[in-house]
Amino acid sequence: MSRSNSEKDDRKRIKEKENPEAPAPNSGKPTNFIRAIIEEDLKTGKYDGRVHTRFPPEPNGYLHIGHAKSICLNYGLARDYNGKFNLRFDDTNPIKESEEYVNSIIEDVRWLGADWENRLLFASNYFDKFYEYAVDLVKKGKAYVCDLPPEKIRETRGTLTEPGVDSPYRNRSVEENLDLLDRMRRGEFPDGSKTLRAKIDMASPNVNMRDPVMYRIVHASHHNTGDKWCIYPMYDWAHGLEDSIENITHSICTLEFEDHRPLYDWFLDELEVYHPQQIEFARLNLSYTIMSKRKLLKLVQDGYVDGWDDPRMPTISGLRRRGYTPVAIRNFCDRIGVAKRESIVDVAMLEHAIREDLNKRATRFMAVLNPLKVVITNYPEDQDELLDAINNPEDETAGTRKVPFTRVLYVERNDFREEAPKKWYRLAPGREVRLRYAYYITCQEAIKDENGEIVELRCTYDPATRGGDSPDGRKVRGTLHWVSAKHAFDAEVRLYDRLFNVPDPDGHKEKGFTEFINPDSLQILKNCKLEPSLAAAKTGDLIQFERQGYFCVDSKYSTLEHPVFNRTVTLRDSWAKIEQKMKNK
RNA sequence: UGGGGCGUCGCCAAGCGGAAAGGCACAGGGUUUUGGUCCCUGCAUACGGAGGUUCGAAUCCUCCCGCCCCAGCCA
Numbered sequence: 001m002s003r004s005n006s007e008k009d010d011r012k013r014i015k016e017k018e019n020p021e022a023p024a025p026n027s028g029k030p031t032n033f034i035r036a037i038i039e040e041d042l043k044t045g046k047y048d049g050r051v052h053t054r055f056p057p058e059p060n061g062y063l064h065i066g067h068a069k070s071i072c073l074n075y076g077l078a079r080d081y082n083g084k085f086n087l088r089f090d091d092t093n094p095i096k097e098s099e100e101y102v103n104s105i106i107e108d109v110r111w112l113g114a115d116w117e118n119r120l121l122f123a124s125n126y127f128d129k130f131y132e133y134a135v136d137l138v139k140k141g142k143a144y145v146c147d148l149p150p151e152k153i154r155e156t157r158g159t160l161t162e163p164g165v166d167s168p169y170r171n172r173s174v175e176e177n178l179d180l181l182d183r184m185r186r187g188e189f190p191d192g193s194k195t196l197r198a199k200i201d202m203a204s205p206n207v208n209m210r211d212p213v214m215y216r217i218v219h220a221s222h223h224n225t226g227d228k229w230c231i232y233p234m235y236d237w238a239h240g241l242e243d244s245i246e247n248i249t250h251s252i253c254t255l256e257f258e259d260h261r262p263l264y265d266w267f268l269d270e271l272e273v274y275h276p277q278q279i280e281f282a283r284l285n286l287s288y289t290i291m292s293k294r295k296l297l298k299l300v301q302d303g304y305v306d307g308w309d310d311p312r313m314p315t316i317s318g319l320r321r322r323g324y325t326p327v328a329i330r331n332f333c334d335r336i337g338v339a340k341r342e343s344i345v346d347v348a349m350l351e352h353a354i355r356e357d358l359n360k361r362a363t364r365f366m367a368v369l370n371p372l373k374v375v376i377t378n379y380p381e382d383q384d385e386l387l388d389a390i391n392n393p394e395d396e397t398a399g400t401r402k403v404p405f406t407r408v409l410y411v412e413r414n415d416f417r418e419e420a421p422k423k424w425y426r427l428a429p430g431r432e433v434r435l436r437y438a439y440y441i442t443c444q445e446a447i448k449d450e451n452g453e454i455v456e457l458r459c460t461y462d463p464a465t466r467g468g469d470s471p472d473g474r475k476v477r478g479t480l481h482w483v484s485a486k487h488a489f490d491a492e493v494r495l496y497d498r499l500f501n502v503p504d505p506d507g508h509k510e511k512g513f514t515e516f517i518n519p520d521s522l523q524i525l526k527n528c529k530l531e532p533s534l535a536a537a538k539t540g541d542l543i544q545f546e547r548q549g550y551f552c553v554d555s556k557y558s559t560l561e562h563p564v565f566n567r568t569v570t571l572r573d574s575w576a577k578i579e580q581k582m583k584n585k
Numbered sequence: 586u587g588g589g590g591c592g593u594c595g596c597c598a599a600g601c602g603g604a605a606a607g608g609c610a611c612a613g614g615g616u617u618u619u620g621g622u623c624c625c626u627g628c629a630u631a632c633g634g635a636g637g638u639u640c641g642a643a644u645c646c647u648c649c650c651g652c653c654c655c656a657g658c659c660a
Contacts, residue, residue, distance in 0.1 A: 031600095095659095159587085163587090205587050206587090239660085336608090337597065340591065341591050343597060346610070352608085359622060364621095393617095393621090467618085481619075573620075
């Protein structure tokens, strides 16, 4: 944990000076109300100075960026306060859960960099304990077996404004309840025929307290416990116990569980067991995407996207395939903060985070996405030369590489305009530009085919400008990327755009989110021309195509014979802004 | 119209009675063999509204307004 950054150290020193006796484990990190609570608890010795958090996913879907926020929060707290962090599967509903999800979640959490050490845990491993606790509650007269079918339970629960009415089974004897519960467990009753309910208050203004169901009968095989159980605990019954059993100190969950906290507390209090505290924060929403697992599943099942790991998905696996790094995601999560107010974070924030990381680390290459042939008419027909190119101007240790230059090249088609707009620095008839690391060239002529389509540029070069500098000191404004036609290899490049074309696809009253899907969110370019060094690129490499964006080798479809690159994010493009502004005038 | 939350810059978000941090976005300028990066500069007399308490309020009190969540044998 050596976060050695002089600025951070400075801030740490300042903080330590302000409060000398506090170790200020939080220094340099963004502050938030949860950290305030923890620091207060540490001060008062509430949990003997312990901090123990957990990330408790249900294995019923893939993790997304919203989960990353929770993981970073929980893990970050444990790390910064010298505490512990558990990865615990909240696997209490066998009909929705599967091993596939368990495995993907483990992979994603690990990839993000959270360390649960040896504490990979499953709520299902506590089922015996839960059952013993349930028996305790029955013995205390605080729980009963109810024979009401689901509809009746709903009817007798009352409404938001009217109280519910007691179940006719509410006052069974302890002995009868014990016997019935045992027979429920042994499988004597069909699904849905009975439940175990907490005996709280059918008139409570908090609907969650109106004798909530603790166990339901489900004759289904569980991914972990197999057929051992046919009664499964409900979330409210199980969750606090899981936290208690694991000695969690701060049980952090999202806002919608705020109304459940009295229940969380009630179970633990009645049982008189170790009692962690539940703290709620606002889940992450990102503009131009959706975060609900159910809706993400629909995108997958209805074929709007190519699986959970489609690079346009906000899933961790999608972002990974898109080329996002754990560093970028962590920085993003640190910066969006943690609070109780619901909000929609601008996706530009995420894009900023990935650009920031990749700018420092990605190796630069030249790749022409929409090739336009260029012939350097005064360059010797059979000459080849190798020019030096810098691998990463942000990192000297990245070194240099050789790029082959020849008479016939490709440049980007949209780097040429027959009629140059104002402030156009690139190629146009008569204009001189620099080919990066190569020569200054001047466009003499654009050759068209019978349809008027430009098929080739005839240019001349200045041999004195080798490497890209002019000895006479004359300036050119534009520098273009290029690739030698003879040496380039073909690759497929996939350009991604936001999956939805409105900021809040989930926010419309009449229209469903699928109506806002951006039809141009994926653009596949087939015959891109890449510089030879790129042939060695492999999955996981951090790559920039100069002047265009950050790219990665697609982990799903790329092969040696048929390389596929994904665009992670474009570079910021101030020319596009200028052009847009001119258009708007 | 029951209960629980939340309202500070276009988007996030600090602030916890002494007088509005920071990031993103945006705008302008400088450097530049990526119109990238980097570096400067600007960007809430104002904290949902109205009253009140106070020498002093985004921070305390009152009322009002707006938004979100809850009536699964989902989590």
